[in-house]
Amino acid sequence: MTAGLDHDGGWRRLHPLSPVVRSYRGFLAVLTLAALSSSGAIGSGAGPRWYDVVLPAAVAVAAIVNWYVTRWKLDGVTLRIETGLLRRDSRQLPVARIQAVDLVRPFLARMLGLAELRVRLAGSGDADGRLAYLTEQGAVALRARLLAAHHGLDPATPEPAEQVVTSVPAGRLIGSALISTAAIAAVVVAAGAVIAVVSPAGLIAAAGSLVWWLIIVATVVWRHVSSQWGFTVATSPDGVRIRRGLLGTVAETIPVQRVQAVRMVEPLLWRPLHWCRLEVDVAGHLGRDQAEGTHAVRKALLPVGSPQEARRLLRIALPDTPPAVTAPPRRARWKAPLSYHFLAAGHDGTLAVAVTGRVNRETTWVPLAKAQSMRLVQGPLQRMLGLATVHLDAAGRRVRAEFRERRQEEARALVTELAALSRTARKKAEYVTPPVPVRPVIPAGAAAPGDGDQAASVAPPVNASQREA
Amino acid sequence: MSPSPRLWRMRCAEVIAGGGLLAVAAGIVAGLIAGPAAAVAAVAVVLLGSLAALSFARNRFRSWAYTERDEDLIVERGVMIRRLSVVPYGRMQFVDVSAGPIDRMFRLATVKLHTAAAASDARIPGLEREEAARLRDRLAALGEAKAAGL
Numbered sequence: 001m002t003a004g005l006d007h008d009g010g011w012r013r014l015h016p017l018s019p020v021v022r023s024y025r026g027f028l029a030v031l032t033l034a035a036l037s038s039s040g041a042i043g044s045g046a047g048p049r050w051y052d053v054v055l056p057a058a059v060a061v062a063a064i065v066n067w068y069v070t071r072w073k074l075d076g077v078t079l080r081i082e083t084g085l086l087r088r089d090s091r092q093l094p095v096a097r098i099q100a101v102d103l104v105r106p107f108l109a110r111m112l113g114l115a116e117l118r119v120r121l122a123g124s125g126d127a128d129g130r131l132a133y134l135t136e137q138g139a140v141a142l143r144a145r146l147l148a149a150h151h152g153l154d155p156a157t158p159e160p161a162e163q164v165v166t167s168v169p170a171g172r173l174i175g176s177a178l179i180s181t182a183a184i185a186a187v188v189v190a191a192g193a194v195i196a197v198v199s200p201a202g203l204i205a206a207a208g209s210l211v212w213w214l215i216i217v218a219t220v221v222w223r224h225v226s227s228q229w230g231f232t233v234a235t236s237p238d239g240v241r242i243r244r245g246l247l248g249t250v251a252e253t254i255p256v257q258r259v260q261a262v263r264m265v266e267p268l269l270w271r272p273l274h275w276c277r278l279e280v281d282v283a284g285h286l287g288r289d290q291a292e293g294t295h296a297v298r299k300a301l302l303p304v305g306s307p308q309e310a311r312r313l314l315r316i317a318l319p320d321t322p323p324a325v326t327a328p329p330r331r332a333r334w335k336a337p338l339s340y341h342f343l344a345a346g347h348d349g350t351l352a353v354a355v356t357g358r359v360n361r362e363t364t365w366v367p368l369a370k371a372q373s374m375r376l377v378q379g380p381l382q383r384m385l386g387l388a389t390v391h392l393d394a395a396g397r398r399v400r401a402e403f404r405e406r407r408q409e410e411a412r413a414l415v416t417e418l419a420a421l422s423r424t425a426r427k428k429a430e431y432v433t434p435p436v437p438v439r440p441v442i443p444a445g446a447a448a449p450g451d452g453d454q455a456a457s458v459a460p461p462v463n464a465s466q467r468e469a
Numbered sequence: 470m471s472p473s474p475r476l477w478r479m480r481c482a483e484v485i486a487g488g489g490l491l492a493v494a495a496g497i498v499a500g501l502i503a504g505p506a507a508a509v510a511a512v513a514v515v516l517l518g519s520l521a522a523l524s525f526a527r528n529r530f531r532s533w534a535y536t537e538r539d540e541d542l543i544v545e546r547g548v549m550i551r552r553l554s555v556v557p558y559g560r561m562q563f564v565d566v567s568a569g570p571i572d573r574m575f576r577l578a579t580v581k582l583h584t585a586a587a588a589s590d591a592r593i594p595g596l597e598r599e600e601a602a603r604l605r606d607r608l609a610a611l612g613e614a615k616a617a618g619l
Contacts, residue, residue, distance in 0.1 A: 283585060372560045373589030376553040383551070395585030419555045423540055426559065426617050 011071045011082075018133040021109045023063035030055045072131055074142065077149060079119060081131065093129050095149040097121050099258045099282050100239075100299075103139055106248040115139040119146065120282065147238040147253065162236035165316065166302065166309045172275075173228055176304035177221045179269045188213050228303040235316055240280075242299070252299060257429075258282055260370050260394040261401070262301070262317050264310055266361040278302040278310045280317055283395040318365055323348035325355060331385050332405035345403040347418065350425055352392050354401035366394050366401040368418070369425040376415045378408070390414050392422075471534050476595025479575040480526040488519030535593050540615070542582065542608070544591045556591045559615035560584045564608050566601050580604050 034055065070083040079093040102118040109115060117139045119129035134142065144159035192210060196203040229246035239255035261281040270276065278301040301313050314322070325346035333340045338358045345354040347368070355363045371392050378388040388411035390403040403414060492515040500508030528548045536543040541557040565581040572578060578601035582591035596604065 371557075372584040372586035373557070373591070374555040375589065376551075378551040380549050391588065393584070393586035393588045397587045399586065400588060415553060415555055419541055419557065423557060426557075430617060 010073045010075065012073060013071050014067055014131065015114055015133050015135055015138075016067070017112050017114060019060070019063035019067045021106065021112065021114060021133055022066070023059055024108055026059050027056055030059055074145060074149075074155070076155070079129070079146065081129070091129070093119050093121060095146055098146065098150045098255065100255070101143050101146055101253045103143060103251040103253075104248070105136075105245075105250070109133055110248060117142055143253065144238075147255075150255065151238070160237045162234040162238075162241055164232060164234045165312065166233050166305065168228065168231040168303055168305060170229065172304055173231065174221075174225055175273075176270065176275060177224045179273075180267065181217050181221055183269060184217060224303075228300065231300075231303055233301060233313060240301070240316060242301070254280065254282055254299065256317065256319075259317050259367070260396060261367075261399045262314055262365045263298075264314070264363040265357075266363075268359045270304070274306060275304050276302075276307055276310050277304060278313055281394065281396050281399045314365070318351060318367060320348075320350045320367070322353050322365060323351055325353055328387070328405040329407055332387055335381050335385055335387060335405055339404070343404050345401070345406070347414075347421070349421055352401045352403075352418065354392075354403055356402055356404055364401045366392050366399075367425070368392075368422040369429040370394050371418070371422040371425075374415050374418045374422070376411055378411075383408075388412070390418070392418055470536070472530070472593065472595035473577060473597045473600070475575045475577055475597065476533075477527070477530045479571060479577060479595065480530055481523065482575075483571065484519055484523050484526055488515060488522070491515050492519070530595075533594070537604075537607070542591060544593060552590075554589060554591045556582050556584060556589055557615070557617075558608065558611040559617040560589075561608060561612035561616075564605050564612070566605050568598075577601075580608075582608065 065085055066083070069085045070081070072079065072081045074080075074095075077095050079095060081091045081093070083089050098119060098121065100120040102120070104116040104118060105114070106116075113136050114133035115136045116130060116132040117134060118131075121129065131139070131142070133139075140159070144157070145155040147159075148157040149155045188210060192203065192206050195206045226246040227250075228244050231242070231244045234241045234243070236253075239253050239258075242250075242252040242254070244250055259280050260283055263279045263281070264276050265279065266276045279298050280301045281298050301317060302310055305313075323346045325344040327344045328340075332343065336343060339356060342355050342357045342361050345352070347353065350368055352366045352368060352371075353363065354366075355361065372395055373393045375391040375393065376388055377391065382388055382405070386408045387405045388408050390406060390411050392401040392403070394400060403411070406414065492512045495511040495515050496508045499511035525548065529546075532546050532548050532551075534545045540559075541555050544554045544556075546552050562583045562585055565583065566578050567581070568578040572595075576598050577595050578598055579592060579594040580596055580601050581593075582589075584591075593604070
C-alpha cells in the first residue's frame with residue numbers, strides 16, 4: 001500500500017498509483033481524440049487506425065516508466081529527487097532554502113487517497129521539487145519533517161498544532177466572483193446594445209457570440225470559486241497555512257520569514273461592501289499548471305474579506321506596525337490625474353508601504369530587510385513638475401512598493417535613506433535569525449512521531465524566533 | 470565613474486554607418502521613383518536625422534555614470550527618463566559580462582548585475598575590458614562577502 005521501499009540507502013518510490021493519476025488527463029484527451037476521429041466527427045473518419053491504439057498505450061507506458069525511474073529520499077538537510085530514464089536527472093533541494101511547501105490533491109488523487117507535495121525554492125522553475133504522488137499520510141509526514149528540518153529542529157518533531165485565523169464563507173466567495181464578472185458582463189451587454197442600435201440583424205450574430213461569452217465567464221467564475229472554496233488561513237509555528245479547494249484541494253505552507261511583500265487590493269466594485277483581497281509574494285514559482293492555480297508567485301492570503309480580517313492577517317504576515325503614509329504634492333495631479341486620489345506612501349525603519357491604483361486601490365507593504373534594490377525614475381513631465389518616483393524592488397517580477405510622484409528633493413533623499421535603512425534592517429534580520437544550522441547528521445530524536453505534547457513544547461521557541469524575524 | 474570614451478566613438482560609428490546606409494538606400498529609392506531632386510531631398514532628410522540621433526547618443530552617453538560605494542553600487546542613466554538604481558552588493562545574485570561583435574571591435578564590454586528582483590536594472594555598458602573584468606571581480610567578491618539570504 002505505501003510507497004515501495006527500495007532498501008538501497010533509504011531511497012523511496014512514489015506511490016504505485018501515481019502513473020494513473022498523472023496521466024489520466026492526457027489519456028482521456030487521447031481517447032477522446034481517437035473516439036472522435038474514428039466516429040468521423042473530425043478527420044476522414046475511416047474507422048479505427050493503428051495510432052488510436054498506440055497513442056494511449058504510449059501515454060500509459062511513459063507514465064509507468066516515469067514512475068519506475070523516479071525515486072526520492074530525505075537525508076537530513078537535503079531532499080533528493082532522481083528521475084529520468086535516458087538522461088538521469090538528480091535534484092538536491094536544501095531544506096534550509098525552502099520558500100514554501102504545498103500539498104496538492106487533485107480530484108482523482110483525492111479519491112485514491114493520494115497527495116502531491118511541492119517544495120518551492122527561490123528561482124526554482126518547472127517541475128522542481130514535485131513529488132507526485134505520495135499517500136496522504138506519507139505526504140503530511142514528509143511535510144512535517146521538511147518544515148521541522150527547515151526550522152533547524154529534529155525532523156522527527158511532529159507537526160505542531162495550528163490555529164485557524166479566518167475562513168471565507170462560501171456565499172461571500174461566490175458573491176465576490178459574481179461582482180467581479182459583473183463588470184465584464186456589463187461591457188458585453190453594452191456592446192450588444194450598441195450593435196442592436198446600429199443594425200438589428202447584427203444582434204442575432206452578437207447573441208450567438210454572447211452565449212460563448214457567458215460560457216467563458218461561467219468557466220472563469222467556476223475556476224475561481226472551486227479553487228478558493230473553503231479558504232481557511234491558519235497559523236502554526238511552521239508558518240502560515242492556507243487550505244482551499246472544492247474538488248481538488250491545496251494546502252500551502254508559507255514560512256512567515258519568507259514573505260517578500262504583501263499587497264491589499266480593493267476593487268472598485270467591492271468597495272460598497274468594504275471587501276478587499278490580500279496577497280503575499282513569495283520568491284520562487286512553479287511552471288506547471290496542475291491542480292488549480294498554484295503556478296503564481298503571488299498567493300492569495302485572503303481571496304475576499306473585510307478590512308479587519310485583512311489587517312489581522314497582515315499582522316501575521318508582517319508583524320511590524322505599518323508606517324503612516326503621506327500623499328504626494330498637489331501638483332502631481334497633472335502627472336497622474338487618474339490615480340492621484342489613491343497615491344500615498346510612507347516608510348519607517350522596517351517597512352515601506354505604498355498605495356497606488358486608478359480604479360482598484362492597491363496597497364503594497366515591503367519589509368525593508370527584503371528589498372533587493374532601490375530605483376529613482378524621473379520622466380520628462382515629472383522633471384517639469386519637480387517630481388520623481390522611487391521604486392523599492394523585492395524579489396519577483398513585479399513585486400515592489402512604488403513611492404509615486406514624490407517631490408524631487410524628497411525622492412533623492414528617500415533613495416539614499418531607503419538604501420541605508422534596508423541595509424540595517426537586513427543586518428538585523430540576519431542577526432536575529434542566523435542561517436539555519438546545517439547539521440549533516442541529525443541526532444536520533446527523543447521525540448516520538450505522533451506525540452502531541454512534544455508539539456506543544458517545541459512550538460513556542462520557533463514561533464518566537466519567527467515573530468522577531 | 471563613467472563608461473569609456475570609446476563607447477562614444479562606438480555609438481558614432483554605429484550612427485554614421487547606419488545613417489550612411491539608410492541615406493544611400495533612401496537616395497536610390499527616391500531617385501528611381503521621383504527623380505534626382507527627390508533623391509537629394511531624401512538623402513538630406515536622412516542625414517539630418519542622423520545628426521539628431523548623434524546628438525541624442527551624445528547626451529545618452531554622457532548620462533551614464535556609476536559609483537561604487539561601500540555597501541552598494543549606484544548606476545545612473547537616461548536623457549528623457551532619468552533613472553538611478555541602487556543595488557546593495559549583498560543582494561546580487563550574479564554578474565554578467567557581455568560583449569557583442571561591435572563591442573569587441575572597440576574592445577568594450579557590458580557589465581550587468583542581477584538581483585532576485587526582475588526590475589532592478591543595474592547595467593553599465595561600454596566599459597573597457599580591463600575595467601569590466603576588475604568590476605566583475607570586485608562585485609563578485611563583495612557579493613560573496615556581504616551575501617544575504619532571500
